Amino acid sequence: MNRSNDLRPKSLGSGTSTVVTEALGQSEPFLEFQEQLSRVAPINRPVLLIGERGTGKELAAARLHYLSTRWQAPMVALNCAALSPSLIESELFGFEKGAFTGALQRRFGRFESADRGTLFLDEIGSIPMEVQEKILRVVEYNVFERVGSSESIEVDVRIIAATNADLNDLARKNRFKQDLLDRLSFEVLFLPPLRERKEDIALLAAHFAGRMALELGRDEIPVFSDEAIQALEKHPWPGNIRELKNVIERAVYRSDAVTIADIDVHPFHSPYGNLTPPVSIKAPSIETAPADANLWLKQPLKAAVWELKAKMLEAALRKAKYNQKKAARILGLTYHQFRGLYRQYKAGDNSRGST
Numbered sequence: 001m002n003r004s005n006d007l008r009p010k011s012l013g014s015g016t017s018t019v020v021t022e023a024l025g026q027s028e029p030f031l032e033f034q035e036q037l038s039r040v041a042p043i044n045r046p047v048l049l050i051g052e053r054g055t056g057k058e059l060a061a062a063r064l065h066y067l068s069t070r071w072q073a074p075m076v077a078l079n080c081a082a083l084s085p086s087l088i089e090s091e092l093f094g095f096e097k098g099a100f101t102g103a104l105q106r107r108f109g110r111f112e113s114a115d116r117g118t119l120f121l122d123e124i125g126s127i128p129m130e131v132q133e134k135i136l137r138v139v140e141y142n143v144f145e146r147v148g149s150s151e152s153i154e155v156d157v158r159i160i161a162a163t164n165a166d167l168n169d170l171a172r173k174n175r176f177k178q179d180l181l182d183r184l185s186f187e188v189l190f191l192p193p194l195r196e197r198k199e200d201i202a203l204l205a206a207h208f209a210g211r212m213a214l215e216l217g218r219d220e221i222p223v224f225s226d227e228a229i230q231a232l233e234k235h236p237w238p239g240n241i242r243e244l245k246n247v248i249e250r251a252v253y254r255s256d257a258v259t260i261a262d263i264d265v266h267p268f269h270s271p272y273g274n275l276t277p278p279v280s281i282k283a284p285s286i287e288t289a290p291a292d293a294n295l296w297l298k299q300p301l302k303a304a305v306w307e308l309k310a311k312m313l314e315a316a317l318r319k320a321k322y323n324q325k326k327a328a329r330i331l332g333l334t335y336h337q338f339r340g341l342y343r344q345y346k347a348g349d350n351s352r353g354s355t
Ligand SMILES: Nc1ncnc2c1ncn2[C@@H]1O[C@H](COP(=O)(O)OP(=O)(O)OP(=O)(O)O)[C@@H](O)[C@H]1O
Pocket: 021, 022, 023, 024, 025, 051, 052, 053, 054, 055, 056, 057, 058, 059, 060, 164, 204, 241, 242, 245
């Protein structure tokens, strides 16, 4: 069989060349999960990983592969939710030249690429029923046909599937094949959500902060204040470890100090409130309101601008509880610009106004 590289989809890599991020944690639920994972890894059967988004399913799949006897062969992944249902079949099983419009040459699918290795089917709940039928045949008899071909191809592939959907419910609604579910669920591992492993939050935060500081070329490893740790432990983390990683990386990049005190878990909170402008507030128009026009002209432009800046600065500082970084953000200024304005304000210098 011709297995030239250009016909093969990309795998996650193979053998020792791929660096797998180490899964960190010391909490009871995490250690128990890792133990179950290590136990099933060398067993040549499918595994189903179930967990909320960002809990580390992909990381767990990679670990299963590298702890299995297949570790030197490829681990190939397919995110089934990222493809239209019609594409999933040809991605998985490949196609022959001329199988459909646009099939200009034969292409191997993920099953062939993963031969002797592991195929990671992410978001398996998105696979259409007809394709599930074909997957079941590979799981049971190790054979399939490329799209547009009747030649049976034999492969030796271990399937690891992941989902955050309720597959039993989908099966009840006839949207997932019960037979396939039975075969894939040789072992079902549940990834603990971050809120159930609060003891790991400080550890993970320190890890992500250290990596971010390194990336930013900082000299010192950041640490978190007690209040920051409390804020981290209080948050429910619906996006789990991915969300924590983002929050920590943002906190590190925003902080100039080594001790991080500010944790912003909601970057979308607008300092300007609701995004729809209130209809009742209108800027006075000089043409339609001659009385207002005199109000606008009661002092020289420079003095009026300065007064406005001083008032806005005071209001922003009050709103930010005198945290200057937050105040800068409220005003839409960089911290540097804010400091410039603040210095002028402190000096009572109203003759400048370049900020
Ligand atoms: N225990 C852990 N230690 C360190 N990093 C982790 C751990 N678990 C997950 N991560 C990191 O968190 C992020 C999300 O993990 P991953 O992509 O494996 O989650 P997922 O469950 O597949 O998410 P989704 O359902 O959204 O696809 C990745 O950057 C991963 O490296």
